[in-house]
Each structure stands twice: as structure tokens, then as C-alpha cells.
Amino acid sequence: MVVLFLGGSSLVSCVMLFSSFAFICAFLPVVVAGYFTLARVRPQWLMGWLTLASLFFYGFWKWEYVPLILLSVGVNYALSVQLQGAKKKWPLLTLGILFNVGLLGFFKYVDFFLENYFAVTGATDGQLLGVILPLGISFFTFQQIAYLVDAAQGKVEEFSWLRYTTFVTFFPQLIAGPIVHHAGMMPQFATPENQRVNWHNIALGVTIFAFGLGKKILIADNLSPEVAAGFADVGALSVLEAWQTALAYAGQLYFDFSGYTDMAIGAALLLNVRLPFNFNQPYTATSLQDFWRRWHMTLTQFLTEYIYFPLGGSRKGVIRTYLNIFLVFLISGFWHGAGWTFVLWGVAHGVWMMLERVVKRWVTVPDVLGWAVTMLFVLSSWVVFRAPDLATAQTMLLKMWTPELSWETVMGVGSGLGLTYIIGKIALDAPQIWERFKPNFWWGVSTIALFVASMISLNKATEFLYFQF
């Protein structure tokens, strides 16, 4: 009974999902109420309260990993303080980056490397370590690397350890982003105005949260069985079914991840904290570059600022620019997962970005054509992203791109793409809601309807896709 109403399956009941009764009916109300109550009576305890709540949120999944995140936070904070006063900063910065990459490398990639090592050496008795990936490690590692780099460059102004811990562990963004920047976050925790109840933020936060919940529960979770069935037996799919599966996955991934981000933004807003936007109607993008300005925007910003620019960006000639772009996407692919499919996905995006640049130097592509070509590429690349292995991806792509296309298939794929555009255009992401929101009757009705419909369907909730990254 309890399990059913707290979240459904055993897996779901382990992680405190945003889309669970435990989070919506218990955790979030208690944290928000506690926050504003403490703000009145003991404002100095606020950061402690948020940190404790966040650690509880994290530890709800596996309390054994709470020391790990605390270790990561502690080491990074200590290094950043040392960096502040150090004359030679690069040794400390290198140490810090090595620590973070090492931690991420061990928990996320060690089995991948071992597996490939065994495959290359032909070792048949090799044992994988079977390390469990701590939730959100890719996200909080990136955030802290950024913090260290900025600390080395003298861009960090605040060094309060509690505020730093709150910044890293802040529960709405802890597990799957958006990847937040200390410069945008830490001052918000210190602003006295943010410690008062702000009804506009609550109204907007509830609305964004409800829209995100609806995206996840009512759309993404209902697409999930189609996708799973399709990828379970790729060989049995017809051409049209292969395209349908790819389209369904594109929809699932978007509604799942953008829904999660909306919920994160909404939940943070209840505490008067504004998280950065992460999605802006990505399936309406007219080029891949445009797509990455709209999809997982905070990751794009991070990679641009902390990898692309330090590599020289576009300032060091055409060839170097292309190489930098390629490297950024290669790293992005590898960041998404320890598997060759992710590497290939990153390589494909890097190559396509280069090609796009070359083409744009000579030709102006009409928006409609640009959109169609981009979508076809994105859909195909999602297949690689989702496939359990390269062979499955290859089978699926060969099915999708068979030269023997029937009229029915062309019409089906065309309609699917058109539908994707329409849905991509009408589906509201946080920026649109933020811009258009008015606390009036219709927004209220829509929000209540989405909220109630989603809550009723909660017992079927599945895990968020981006938790694995």
C-alpha cells in the first residue's frame, strides 16, 4: 500500500522522484514550509535547512553515497579556498580537475574501460567492478570543475562553505540539472528578499511544476512502452515502425527531460531560487547549432565556456575551430554515458556541426529545409543514443534509411515529422510559461487539470531518463 502510493515500483520508491507522492505531498511542502518558517525565526539556519533537506533527498536513494558527495564538496571547497590565495594556481587547479575527473572516471567509466581492455587483450576471466553510478555525479562534478576554474581565474567572490554546499547539493538541480553556475546561484541564497514568501514565484513555480509533471507523466511515460517495444526487437520492425519508434523516442526524451527540468525550475522557484532554463522548444530548431541552443542549454553553455573557449574557440583559424567543435561534442558524447553508442553519438554531432558550418559558408539554407534536415539527423542520432549497442543502432538505422521506400512510409515519416514540429511548437517549455504566465482563471484551470491528471496517473511513474547520465 505504502509503496504503491509513494511511487509504484520498487525502483521508483528508491529514488525520490519529483513525480512521486513522497516528493509532491510530503518532501516539497515540508521543505518549503520549513524554509519560510525558519526565514522568520532563524534566518541564519536557512542554508543549513536547505543543505540537510538536499542531503536527505539524495540519501533517500542510497545513503551510502552521501559521504561521497560530501567528500567531493569538501575537497573542492578546500581547493577553491587555497586557490584564492595561491600564487601559482595551476598545480592546485590541475589537482582539483584530476580529483573531479578521477572521481567521475572511477564511478562512471571504470567498467567501460575494463570491458574494452578485456576485449582488446582477449582476457576471458576479467572481472568488472560493477560500480554503481552515484546519482547526478556527472552534474555536480561539472559544476564544481567550473567553480574551481573560476576560482583560479579570480572570478569567485564568495567562499562561504555552507553556501557552497547548498549551491552544489541544492535538491531541485542535484540529480539531473540544469547545470547551474555559482555566479548565478550563490548570490540568490544570500539575498534577503528571497527569504520572504513571494506569491508570484509560488504561482509561477506551481504552474511550471504542473506542466513539467504533465509532460513526464502524461506524455513521456505513455511513449515509453512504444519505445521499449521497438528497441526490444529491432529486427522485427518494418521501415515505418522503425521511424515511429525513433519519433516516439525523440518525444519521450524531450518530454521526459524537459518535464524534469520544468519541475526542477518550478520547485526551486517555490523557494525563490531561479534556475536557468534548459529547454526552449528544441524540435523547432532550423540547424544543429540552433538545436543545441535550445536543447540542454546549460550543458551547451558549460561546454562552450569551459571547453570550447579554453581550447581557442573560433579564434585560432578555421581548421582549429572545426577541431574544437568536434572535441566538444566528443566530450559531450562521452559525458552522456560510458558506451560506444554515446561516443558515436557525440562524434556524429561533432561532424554534422562541422559540415553545417562548411555549408553555411557557401549556401543560405531555407528554414524549412534546415529544420527538416536537422530533425532527420537528430532523430537518427537519437537512435544511436538510445540503442543498447552499436549493432542494434546499425540495424535500426539501416531500416530507417533503406532506399526501398514506399509511398506509405514517406507519408508516414513526413506526417510524423510534421507532428513533431507542431508538438515542438505548442509544447510549452519553462521560458514560454515564464513569459506568458498570468495568474488568471485559464492558467489556473490548465494547471489544476494537468496536476490532477498527472497525480492520478502517478502510480505508473517510471524513472527519469536523464538520471543515468
Add this chain to the structure above:
Amino acid sequence: MNSAQRYGLWVLGIGFTVVALVMGFWVWAYHQILDYPRMTNSMKYEVTKNLPDDFPRAVIIGDSRGLDINPLVIEEVTGEKIYNLSADSGKLIYAYYTLKRLIEQDAIDKVYMQFPEFLVRGEALYTGSLGTIVSRYSFDRADVKDLDQHLPGIYDKWKNMQFLGPEYFRLDVWRTLRKQPYKIFEIPFDKEIYMNTVKHFRGFRMRHKDQNKGYSQIVNTENGLIYDWSEVDDKINYKHETNNNNVAYEEIWGTYTKKLIDLLESNDIEYTVFLAPYPKEKAGQAVNLGFKPDNQAALVGLFPKERVKTKALVMPNDRFRDFSHLNYRGSEKYSQYVAEYIVQGKEPNPKKYQTVELQVKWEGEADTPYFEAVRAAEEARTKEIQQLKGEARKIEKAAEKEVKELQKQWEKVKIEFTSPEVNEPQPVAPPKPVEPAGEAAPAAGEEA
């Protein structure tokens, strides 16, 4: 109060209220079930410890599908009192010990056993002491198990409505809703049907508070009559079974089938074995299981032929609450069927329970795909055999080639070995001169 504050309060207030009402309904619905302690194998076994005087001389025993036989319906048809001793995940080990205990008390004359076809085939694995069944069919009932078993009225409607689940997006559902929009809010719970279904199931589902009379007193679960499996005599075999090993399971299946038959026959107990009915849907889907002919054969193979009811009943989907368990409608119909079988001592006219339309569908949807699947499997197997033969021929040829090559090499080596260079006589060391015996030590007495 500004507009944002009003908005926030209204949205949160109405949202949470509606959710609370809906959840409240579900909590209430589940409460109806959870109020009554679950019947377990152990509890059933416990029943047999303290039998009342008027305990029926006939019992039904089987797994959860056996629980779908309503003893009251059988009593109405046959005039014979009967007790349903079936239990969730009831195993043969359970049947054996339960019946053994009854026989020891000289409490029964007749036994009706019922088992599903996949148990007969030994495909199911049991885990856990109280029998959580893990088989290819069972995953789809995990979430709604309580609901579908105990509030069939709710379950039926819920299953069809799917409360904003995938079904909600179907056009036909929308059409229905447009005509009857109140159905969204209709409480899909027919208490009368539920009570009629539940309260008369002697020995099973007697969990309602008002049912503390008659046979329900036997199963006074509120007093915690929980049987401990450690009391079972054959601990070794029981542990063996919980190893969750197919082989072990089948071994036990065979072992206890024999034991059970011996027990019943040596005590002159009249018994009949039924195969649980299955739905048209499953018959259509389970094309590669071969359940229809094989399981009959398997059942006959396990039990004496004359004891086995030879045909399994195929019933319409709407008489099932899931892949193989009947709902209240199916339960009633199937109980009548069993009752008629008991009266006649032979198969009743199946058309009474299985419509002509369904028969036709069965031929088209179940048999044809089944035979096609069998044929396809055979073709695939033939192809595979041919392929393997081809590969074997290739390997054979390669091996022959290799042997020839080796023979050639051997010949070459042999020639080299026998060539003059190889056989040139090696210089032989001259033999050591043999020292004459006794030279070192003069013979005793020589000096003398």
C-alpha cells in the same frame, strides 16, 4: 490579497483537494481489501487442523485458479457440500500435506483438483515460502493483484478506463465518454456483485467482517492462525524447491504427483483432475506454447487417464480478470461447468460454455497461428539442421584436408628421417675397458 496569491492558493487548494479525493477513493477501495487478512497457503493448511463436525466430505484443491470455483454453485447443482481448499500459488506439496491431514482424520471422500497448464508443463518457478509465482504470465498482475481479486467490479471498470492511461487516448474511449461523460466520475464499484461473489466462497475470500459464521469461522484469520512451513515433514524437499531451480521444481512436481496419487488411491478417495480454463486472448497469444494438445497429454501422463477430465475449457476474455484467473462472471460460469461435470461424470456440452462464435474464432485465432507457429518452428529447425549439416560438412572437409596435409608433412618428416644425413652413423665412443674383478682387493688369503 493580490492575484498571484489568490491564484497560488486556489491552484494548490483545488489541486490537492481533488487529488486527495481521488486518492481517498482508492485508499477506501484498498481498505475494503486490506481490512481482511490475506488468505495464504498456511492459513488453508491451518483449516485442516481443527475441522468442524459438518466439514464437507468433498474438497476442491488447486492453485489460485482453483479458487475461482465457487462451492456454493456446485452445491446448488449437485446438492453436495464442498469446501474449496485451493490456495494462492497452491503447490502439489501443499495439496499433498493438506489432503494427507484430512485423510488421516477420515474427513473426505472426494477430491477435485485443478491446475493450470503451465504448471503441468513445469514452466513455472516458485519462489518464497508462501509462493510468489514467477512465470512468463505473472508480471502483468502485480500492481492490481489485490484489486482484481477482491473488487472485480472496480477492477473491470478501472481496467477499461485506465484513468488517463494509454486507453484514455483511444478514440473509441473518447466516443464513449462523449456520450456518457459521467462515466469518468462514476464509481466503478458494484458492491452487490462483490459481496455476492465474495461471501459465498467457502474457504476462500471469506474476509468480510460480517462473515464470521459458518465456514468462515474455520478460517479465523484475525486470530492469526498462520501455519509455519517448518511443520511440514519433508523439509529437505521443501528447501529443495525454494532453491528456485527448474530441475528441482520438476523433480518435486513428479515426486509429489506420485505421492499424491498413492495417497488418494490407497485410501480409496475418489478424485478428478481438471485443467484450469484459459481465455480466448491467451489462446490467441500463446501460439508457441503448444498448451492445447501437449498439456492434456502431460496431465494424462502425470495422472491416471480415467481421473483426468480430458478437455480444458476456453472461455471468452471478459470472463477473466487477467491472463488465467476468472472474474466473478467467469467464476460463476466455470463453477456451473464443473458442477455439471461432477453430476454427469463426463464432459458437459461445451457449447453451453463456449459459444459457436468463439469456437470459430478459436479455430482462426488460436489453432491456425498455433499450427503455423509449429510449422514455422519445424521449418526453422530443418533449416538450422541443414545449415548445421552444411557447416559440419565444411568442417569435415577442412579436417580431411588438414589430415592430408599432416600426412604429407609426416611423409616428408619420415623421408627426412630416413635420409642418409639423418641416418648417418654417429661416432660411437669406445667401450670402457672392464676392470678384472678382484684386482683392487686381493683375494683373501693371497698374501698368506
